[in-house]
Amino acid sequence: MIMDCEQYTGKCVCGREHTLETRKVVVAEKAIDHFEEYMQELGLTGRRTVVYDEITWKLTEGKHVKADQNIVLDPNGLRAEDILIEKMMKDLDSPEVIVAVGAGTIMDFGRYPAYKLGIPFVAIPTLASSDGFTANICSAIMNGQKKSTPMCAPVLVVADLDIISGAPKRLIASGINDILAKYTSLADWRMSHLVDGEYYCPMVADLAEHALKLMRDAADKYAATGIADHEAMTMAQMESGLTMQLLDHSRAASGAEHLMAHLVEMKPPRFEKAEGIHGECVGVGTFACIREYHKLAGMKPKARPFVPLTRDWVVEKFGERLADGIMKENENDVLGTFDPQNIVDRWDEIKAMLDALPSVEEMEKLYSDCGCKYLPEHIGIDPALADEMLDISAAIRNRLTLIRMKRVLDFE
Ligand SMILES: [Zn+2]
Ligand SMILES: [Zn+2]
Known part of the structure; x- marks a missing residue:
């Protein structure tokens, strides 16, 4: 598949x-064999530095793309962190384009310098288990803190299925x-648009929906046969990443x-042992969420007035260490920006959206047939926290979701 x-x-x-920095995404067998053509086509002809780590260097043996300079990083202790990336930048030999070959960490070793130098960045993913490749977000640790920082997206992504299909289960x-x-x-996103008038783009929603359909079909096939359709799965990730570029945020x-x-x-109290990719x-x-949303769909809400999160609640759930950050995030709580009665008035439409979600049984079977993690105990969370964990996590980000809306609703 080639996406223009x-x-x-x-x-x-x-x-x-809408604008996109990404101009072309290629997901195909032997895609790397045509790498030079794609670079030519997009006018990426200048001096080229290609960044690998020792693992991706070995993995792509015999398929290394042309370079004026190769940088092969030691994977031991390698993490996407500003000081480490800046250290590597001292070795750069005045590139006019940077190509990164690898997964998330190596991508940030390409993205960050390209952004700082104002030159284009090209991605050759060796894995496609996340949608970060085509996003314009850098997840490197900055000033000692892990966070998502808006940055450039790759101009070109070339995903060679011969490499990607080696991904572990x-x-x-x-x-x-x-x-x-x-x-x-x-x-x-749709519920929030409905009750709060939040910006919504049907075109981007369609693209996200398309990514979902590609992945759902591939997952059904994988569940039934054990054969992974890497082409469809990878393209689904690429499309999802593009929605973030198109919106400049991750709403879709x-x-x-x-x-x-x-x-x-964040590992707040009681979640210290939680662990998972x-x-x-x-x-x-x-x-x-699917379980909770179906449950709510069967009930009738009544509006109640918005009350800001109290510091006591935040300290109880997040501990002193995280409390200030959570309080700050909720300073201008989105729940206070519209009349909760809107939710009640639009409940029929909301209910229709919730009813359209796949059933709990359907998801449970699909997840388990695909070998996916889906229960709290799968990621080291005490199942006794299952009822609370969504309400707690909803406080982490001031974004309107049905879970957050529960704070201004009584259900009967
Ligand atoms: Zn994600
Ligand atoms: Zn739009």
């Missing part, structure tokens, strides 16, 4: 003018989880379910 990204740019029905499952999360992330790809991944990273934590969040 121009079709998504320009004036849109949503009223915005755990990463395949995690990749499936990250895309199936769109069931709830899209529902959250990340709702209440994604906050579970943040919760696991991104997609696994997201899978647990998605399954819990």
Whole structure:
């Protein structure tokens, strides 16, 4: 599959003018054999530095692309952190384009310098278990803190299926989880648009929906046969990443379910033993949300006035260490920006969205047949916290989701 990204740019029905730094995404067998043609086509002809680590250097043996300079990093202790990336930048031999060959960490070793130097960046993913490749976000540790920093996206992505198909089962499952999360992330976005008038783009929502369909079909096939359709799975990740570039935020790809991944990273009291890669934590969040959303669909809400989160509650759930950050995030709580009665008035439409989600049984079977993590105990969370974990994680980000809306609703 080759995706020409121009079709998504320009004036849109949503009223915005969308732009993309990514111009072409190639997902195909032996894609690397045509690498020079793609570079030529996009005018990426200048001095080229190619960044690998020793593992991806070995993995791509015999397929190394042409370079004016190769940098092969020692994978021991390698992490995406500003000081380490800046150290590598001292060795750069005045590149005019940077190519990164690897997964998340190596991508940031390409993305960050390219951004700082104002030159284009090209990605050759060796794994496709997340949607970060085509996003314009750098997840490196900055000033000692792990966070997502807006940065450039690759101009060109060349995913060679001969390389990617070597992915271990755990990463395949995690990749499936990250895309199936769109069931709830899209529902959250649409509900928020409905009750709070939050900006919504039908074109981007369609693209996210398409990524979800690609992955769902591939997951069904994988569940039934054990054969992974890497082409479809990889393209689903690429499309999901593009939605973040098109919106300049992750709204289409990340709702209440994604906050579970943040919760696991933050490790508040009682969650100290939680552990899992991104997609696994997201899978647990998605399954819990689907269960909760179906439950709520069967009830009738009544509006109650908005009350800000209290410091006592935040300290109880997050501990003193994290309390200040959580309080700050909720300073301008989105729940206080609209009349909760809107939710009640639009409940029939919301209920229809919730009813359209796959059933709990369907998801449970799919997850388990694909070897996905989806229960709290799969990622080291005490099942006794299952009822609370969504309400706690909803406080991590001031973004409107149905889980957050529960704070202004009584259900009967
Ligand atoms: Zn739009
Ligand atoms: Zn994700």
